[in-house]
Amino acid sequence: MALPKRQTDIGPPKYDQFLPPIIKKNYGKWKYHEELSGGTMVHVAESGDKLYTVRVASPRILSTETIREICDLSEKYCDGYLRFTTRNNVEFLVSDQSKVDPLVAELKQKKYLVGGIGDRVSNIVHTQGWVHCHSACTDASGLVKAIMDDLHEYFTTKELPNKVRLAVACCVNMCGAVHCSDIAVVAVHRKVPTINHELVPKVCEIPTTVASCPTSAIRPNPKDKSVIINEEKCMYCGNCFTVCPPIDIHKPEEDGVAIVVGGKVGSLRTDPKFSKLAIPFFYNEPPRWPKVVAAIRNILETYEKNAMKHERVGEWIERIGWESFFKLTGIEFTFQHIDDFTFARDTFRTSAAFKY
Amino acid sequence: MSGKYKTPMLDELEKGPWPSFVTEIKKAAKKSSMADDELGQLEKSYKTKRGYWKHGGIVGVLGYGGGVIGRYSSLPEEFPGIAHFHTVRINQTSGFFYTAKALKEICDIWDKYGSGLTNMHGSTGDLVLLGTTTENLEAIFAEYSSRGWDLGGSGSAMRTPSCCVGPGRCEWSNIDTLDITYTLTQEFQDELHRPAFPYKFKIKTAGCAVDCVAAIARADMSIIGTWKGNIQIDQAEVKKYADKGMNIQAEIIDMCPTNCMAYDGKTLKINDVECNRCMHCIAKMTKALRSGKEKGATILIGSKAPIVVGSLLSWVIVPFIKADAPYTELKELIRKIIGWWDDTAKPRERIGEVIESEGMRPFLEAIGVPPMPQQVKEPRKDPFFFWSESDFK
Amino acid sequence: METAELQDKIFAYMEKMKGKKKLKEKDVIKALAEETSEAPDTVKKALRGMIDVGRLMYSYGGGASSVEIPSEEYLREKGLIK
Numbered sequence: 001m002a003l004p005k006r007q008t009d010i011g012p013p014k015y016d017q018f019l020p021p022i023i024k025k026n027y028g029k030w031k032y033h034e035e036l037s038g039g040t041m042v043h044v045a046e047s048g049d050k051l052y053t054v055r056v057a058s059p060r061i062l063s064t065e066t067i068r069e070i071c072d073l074s075e076k077y078c079d080g081y082l083r084f085t086t087r088n089n090v091e092f093l094v095s096d097q098s099k100v101d102p103l104v105a106e107l108k109q110k111k112y113l114v115g116g117i118g119d120r121v122s123n124i125v126h127t128q129g130w131v132h133c134h135s136a137c138t139d140a141s142g143l144v145k146a147i148m149d150d151l152h153e154y155f156t157t158k159e160l161p162n163k164v165r166l167a168v169a170c171c172v173n174m175c176g177a178v179h180c181s182d183i184a185v186v187a188v189h190r191k192v193p194t195i196n197h198e199l200v201p202k203v204c205e206i207p208t209t210v211a212s213c214p215t216s217a218i219r220p221n222p223k224d225k226s227v228i229i230n231e232e233k234c235m236y237c238g239n240c241f242t243v244c245p246p247i248d249i250h251k252p253e254e255d256g257v258a259i260v261v262g263g264k265v266g267s268l269r270t271d272p273k274f275s276k277l278a279i280p281f282f283y284n285e286p287p288r289w290p291k292v293v294a295a296i297r298n299i300l301e302t303y304e305k306n307a308m309k310h311e312r313v314g315e316w317i318e319r320i321g322w323e324s325f326f327k328l329t330g331i332e333f334t335f336q337h338i339d340d341f342t343f344a345r346d347t348f349r350t351s352a353a354f355k356y
Numbered sequence: 357m358s359g360k361y362k363t364p365m366l367d368e369l370e371k372g373p374w375p376s377f378v379t380e381i382k383k384a385a386k387k388s389s390m391a392d393d394e395l396g397q398l399e400k401s402y403k404t405k406r407g408y409w410k411h412g413g414i415v416g417v418l419g420y421g422g423g424v425i426g427r428y429s430s431l432p433e434e435f436p437g438i439a440h441f442h443t444v445r446i447n448q449t450s451g452f453f454y455t456a457k458a459l460k461e462i463c464d465i466w467d468k469y470g471s472g473l474t475n476m477h478g479s480t481g482d483l484v485l486l487g488t489t490t491e492n493l494e495a496i497f498a499e500y501s502s503r504g505w506d507l508g509g510s511g512s513a514m515r516t517p518s519c520c521v522g523p524g525r526c527e528w529s530n531i532d533t534l535d536i537t538y539t540l541t542q543e544f545q546d547e548l549h550r551p552a553f554p555y556k557f558k559i560k561t562a563g564c565a566v567d568c569v570a571a572i573a574r575a576d577m578s579i580i581g582t583w584k585g586n587i588q589i590d591q592a593e594v595k596k597y598a599d600k601g602m603n604i605q606a607e608i609i610d611m612c613p614t615n616c617m618a619y620d621g622k623t624l625k626i627n628d629v630e631c632n633r634c635m636h637c638i639a640k641m642t643k644a645l646r647s648g649k650e651k652g653a654t655i656l657i658g659s660k661a662p663i664v665v666g667s668l669l670s671w672v673i674v675p676f677i678k679a680d681a682p683y684t685e686l687k688e689l690i691r692k693i694i695g696w697w698d699d700t701a702k703p704r705e706r707i708g709e710v711i712e713s714e715g716m717r718p719f720l721e722a723i724g725v726p727p728m729p730q731q732v733k734e735p736r737k738d739p740f741f742f743w744s745e746s747d748f749k
Numbered sequence: 750m751e752t753a754e755l756q757d758k759i760f761a762y763m764e765k766m767k768g769k770k771k772l773k774e775k776d777v778i779k780a781l782a783e784e785t786s787e788a789p790d791t792v793k794k795a796l797r798g799m800i801d802v803g804r805l806m807y808s809y810g811g812g813a814s815s816v817e818i819p820s821e822e823y824l825r826e827k828g829l830i831k
Contacts, residue, residue, distance in 0.1 A: 003495055004502035008419060009545040013504045015450035015534045018458065019524060028523035028532065032643040043525050051525060059375045061486070063383040063391075064463035064472045071456035080456035084476050086520060086569045093525075113373060127479065130401035131377070131394070132427060132443070132486055134409040139401065141377040142369055149372030174661035175479040180573035180669070205771060208703070208811055214664040239664050243704075243811040245410070252405040265573045267565035268636040269613050272572050272669055286402040287368040310611055310640065342666040412810040418827050419800055421774075421807025421814055490826055511807070511814035512773065550797070551807060551814035552774045703773070704812055 020081035022051050022095040038156050039114030040100060052094040054103055057113040057123055057148070057155060060088040061131065061141060069110075077103040087123040087165075089116050115156035119163050121300070122155070124148060125176045126168040134245075135238060136170035137255040138187035138284050143168050146288040147185075147296055154300070161307040161316070164300065165264070172237055180263035182313040183299055184275050185292060187257045187284075189236040189249050192229055196246040201225035204244035212243045235341070256283045259295055261325075262314030273314045276322075278329075280336035295331075302329045323355050360389075361396035365403065384472035390487050391471045393437030397429060408435075414442060414490055415511055417497040421551040423507025424493055440489040441471070444496060445482035445508035447541065447548075450534035451521045452477065465499045479574075480558065481518030482508035506545075512704075513551035514544045514694075519561040520568040527642060528635070529563025530581030530651045531679045536561050539683055540690070547694070554701035557694065564647070565635045571656075571670070576707045577690065578656040578670040579679070585648030586628040587637070593644035594624045608637050653679040653686075657693065658708025668708040673720070675730040689723065696722040717742070750785055755795045756804070758785060763805060763818050771808075771815040803829045 016024065026045035033043040036052075043051045070090055074082040078094040085091060094100055107114055116122040124147065127133065129140035147166065154160065167181040171188075178184040200209075201224070209227055210218050217233035218240060227247070229240075238249040259282075263275030278299065282291050299313075306328060307316035317325045326333050339347045366378045381398070384391035397408055414426035425443040432439035446462070462483070466472060471487030478484040488496060497507065508516035517540050520526070522533030540559060547553070560575035562568060564582070571578035598604055604619045616630035617637065624644070626637075638645045655677055656670030679686055697707040700714060711719050720727065729735075759781055766772055774796065781792045796816070799805045806819040824830045 003498040006417075006494075006498040007501040008506075009549060010501060010504065010506050011542045011545055012447040012449055012506060012538070013458075015453055015524075015538055018449055018453040018455050023524050028529070030523075030525065030527040032527055043527070053525070057375055058476065059377040059380060060475055060477075061377040061380050062474050062476050063380045064467050064474065065383045065386075066380060067459055067463050067474065067476070071459050075456045082454055082456065082459075083521070084452040084454075086452075086518075088476065090476075111373075111375075113375065125479070128475075130398055130407040131381075132409060132441070133407060134411040134427070136407045136409075139398075142402070145369050145372070145374055145376060145378075148374035152373045172661075173663050174667075177570040177573050179661055179667040180570065205811060208771075211702075212664075212704070212812070237664060239812075242663075243813075245412075250406050255405070263573075265567045265570045267567070267572075267634045268639060269611055269634060272567075274667055274669070284405045286405065287365040310607060310636070413808060415807050415809045415814065418803055421800075421809075426809065494827060511809045513814065550774070550800070551809075552793075555813070698775075 018081070018083075020051075020079065020093050020095060022049055023093070025049065026051075035118045037114070037117075038120060039117055040104065041117050050095075050097065052097060052100045053117075054092040054094060054100065054107070054114060055085070055089050055116050056092075056107055057116060058084075058088050058090050059141065059145065060123075060126065073103065073106065077106075085116075085123075087116070087125055089123050113152060113156055115152075119159050119161065120154055121148075121151050121160070121164045121166060124166040124168055125178075125181070127170045127175045129170040133170060135173060135241065135249075136187065137189060137250060138170050138185075138257050139286060140168045140170040142287055143185055143257070143289055143292065146290075146293050150293045150297055151300065160300075160304055161309050162312050164303070164313060166296075173242075177263075177265065178260065179274055180265045180272060181275055182261065182264065183296055184260050184263070185257050185296075186260060187255065188281070189238060189251065189255055190281070191236065191251045191254050192231045192234045193236075193238070193241060193247045193249040195226060195229065196248065197221075197224045197226040199246035200227065200244060203246055209240055209244040209247070212239045214239065252284075256281050257289075257292060258282075259292070259299070261299060262317050264312050264314050269310070270315050270318070275314075277337050278325075279331055280334055299329055299331075321355050359385075360392050361399060363395060363399040366395065366399050381473065387467065388437075388471045390437040390441065391473055393429075393435040394441065394471065394473070394487060397431065397435045397438060400431075400434075409441075414493070415551075416507065416549075417493055420507060420549045422510040422513050422549055425510055427487075438487065441487040442490065442493070444470070444485040444488060444493075445478065445480075445510060445516065446485060446500060447506050447508045447516050448477055448481050448483045448518065450519060450537045451524050452481075453524065461503060462500075462505070465496070465503075469496045469499070480508070480515050482516050507549065509548040509556075511551040512553045512555050513549070513557070514547035514553070515556050515558045516548065517541050517544075517559040517561065518569060520563050522561075522563045526563060528566060528638060528647070530583050530647055531561070531563055531579070531653050532681070533561045533563045533581070535681060536579065536679060536683060536686070539681070540687070543687055544690075553694075553698055555704045555706055557697070557707065559690070561653075565633065566639060573659050573667075573669055574661065575659055575670065576657065577693065578659060579686075580654045580656065581679070582633055582652060582654050582676065583648040584650040584652070584676065587626050587631065587648060588646040589624055589626065590644050590646075591623060594619075594641065595622075597641055597644060602641075608640060611636055651679070652676045655689065658706070658711055660706045660708055665709070670708075671711070671716075672731050673723075674725055675728060692723040715742075717744075750787060752795050752798065755781070755785060755787060755792065756799050759792070759796055759799065760804065760818075763816070767818060771811065771813070772817075773814065774816050777816055803827050
């Protein structure tokens with residue numbers, strides 16, 4: 001069968017054709033919203049119109065079969081209108097209040113998790129991992145599944161002092177917002193890469209490869225038309241691997257993950273913050289990474305128990321001090337925690353006032 | 357088709373309440389041998405603790421330099437179905453709004469030409485189709501583009517802009533995030549599809565400082581809605597919050613970062629001159645408080661993930677800009693910003709890194725923005741500052 | 750200069766540089782604007798014309814996008830040769 005005629009540079013379809021009539025009518029004229037449960041909320045417009053949202057968890061990797069099932073549900077309960085959130089949840093946009101409870105009931109019956117709204121743990125923003133990425137040194141989807149199986153009550157029902165945003169990145173490229181999340185997992189390498197000197201001259205540009213190193217650890221090796229890495233200077237970021245794949249950064253038995261905490265992106269109360277190192281390393285333990293799961297629960301529960309209402313993880317830690325964070329969580333403080341890279345001198349303590 | 361592989365480790369990840377990606381891959385594998393081989397290779401990764409993917413080469417359809425990410429199994433003989441397993445980025449709708457009809461059509465085409473696996477959505481925002489072969493790319497593009505869908509960005513190019521739900525369903529949005537994102541995406545089609553930049557350039561738009569799209573942390577250009585003028589107070593609604601048990605003193609007044617609020621048990625007062633518009637009080641008392649009436653956006657520049665010398669959050673460049681359709685001022689500003697970066701950056705340098713190495717002054721001068729105290733947390737501490745000839749006039 | 754002539758010069762430059770350096774679109778425009786004294790925008794347009802019909806192609810590798818002379822495999826896949 002002949003293919004239809006291609007078009008170029010048309011951009012995405014305009015958003016308005018996907019908006020339910022109630023949104024078109026009240027666009028930009030919303031007055032307030034109320035949370036009705038862990039996974040349902042109502043937005044009330046100045047006109048008095050009410051839009052109900054039912055939010056469910058998604059593993060982000062979706063088969064077309066599941067997308068069709070979600071579509072069928074949206075057709076049955078909300079005229080086919082739905083959206084996805086920036087954290088990859090699915091939202092059904094219901095304008096008929098009488099359909100909310102039946103929708104929730106059918107979702108639960110089909111084993112969907114309704115939740116993620118309000119002061120809870122929402123879906124974990126994550127990356128491709130071993131499923132589909134060349135530079136992954138852990139599997140993001142597996143970690144997410146294991147962590148959220150453990151924390152699912154914080155998604156559906158249990159409340160926290162404020163929302164807690166989790167993220168998982170399968171390497172330090174961090175395709176996601178790991179660097180500004182409340183609690184996040186980032187996969188790290190710990191060994192100097194191995195260079196395939198036969199392939200380097202065929203695949204890589206030497207000046208680009210040398211320039212790719214942030215610590216100037218790479219220099220040319222004219223004899224082999226390859227490069228040499230100064231092992232003392234290498235901090236295993238893997239940027240050289242990105243520009244020159246024959247420099248293999250992967251060491252499956254020594255790769256693993258770190259946990260970082262205290263980041264946020266909103267400006268509420270305090271400025272947006274970067275996540276900081278809490279635990280420098282866990283070995284990859286597929287399929288369920290039990291030590292990582294337990295460590296995250298420990299940090300989350302310590303926050304739940306000690307933070308004041310409306311404090312994000314980072315705000316709580318800044319109030320009590322990092323020394324107290326390590327004490328309360330029982331996490332060991334190591335040399336890896338002390339910065340020796342670009343931001344180092346801003347992080348050394350310059351006051352005699354601190355806690356034990 | 358499915359069931360070629362035994363997957364005891366992955367099967368463990370079908371247990372438990374959270375929706376399982378393994379179940380999704382298995383669902384796709386019922387219809388697609390590509391998805392089945394994906395499952396087989398992933399089980400191997402779980403055993404050996406390493407990935408088996410190579411990337412590069414193929415980047416798109418005829419005329420485009422982005423939108424397709426070439427992906428190849430490094431074990432093509434063991435897993436022939438994923439010898440090619442390319443990613444196709446479809447430009448998502450503003451705010452990720454869809455109809456069932458449109459999504460089903462997207463699924464039908466994908467089942468015909470690909471693995472049946474998707475990401476809803478990728479980190480940048482695109483609707484991601486995971487896994488197809490090189491020979492199917494032109495057909496996929498013809499099928500989608502003829503139905504109104506275009507490819508997203510990849511490589512050294514403008515990336516697909518994205519935004520929060522904005523005025524579609526949020527009372528806090530100060531700007532039309534959906535329309536800004538749609539308009540900018542249309543404006544920069546060439547920059548999106550034909551990589552001519554030193555590196556990637558991301559634009560994200562959030563309606564307010566709650567920043568549900570993490571614009572301030574992961575966009576080279578962060579457009580964040582804000583306002584001028586007094587926060588609008590509904591005292592009757594304030595009373596209702598108090599009646600329902602909210603401790604207004606502890607939860608609102610004491611948590612205000614600028615101490616600009618007061619509450620005597622009856623009336624809530626805000627000294628708006630001192631307010632820094634952080635959104636805490638508005639977010640916690642959404643029925644009682646609304647932002648000021650003059651709407652606009654703050655433009656921040658430079659955020660990125662840590663590769664290579666550390667993460668950056670975006671820096672305030674333009675404290676307040678009008679952001680009403682047709683966004684002429686905004687578009688002109690973006691062209692100036694991109695132009696300076698394109699002229700100044702070394703290969704693979706993000707704009708935040710260029711500003712760090714060149715200094716803020718040349719950047720501000722190039723885009724015609726004067727120095728303002730809103731751009732810094734504090735002035736410099738050292739006495740080593742540059743003087744230009746123009747400063748002596 | 751006629752577009753066709755400019756495009757031939759672009760192609761000759763691409764052949765000369767093949768295997769020496771990965772060229773970004775900007776590198777090509779700069780080199781040819783110097784060589785021919787044409788405006789960079791004119792060169793860009795001519796280059797785009799070549800990419801649109803598959804005489805040149807975009808590629809990606811080493812963390813960056815570049816412009817290349819297409820392989821036979823690419824041309825065959827795009828239906829430009831049999």
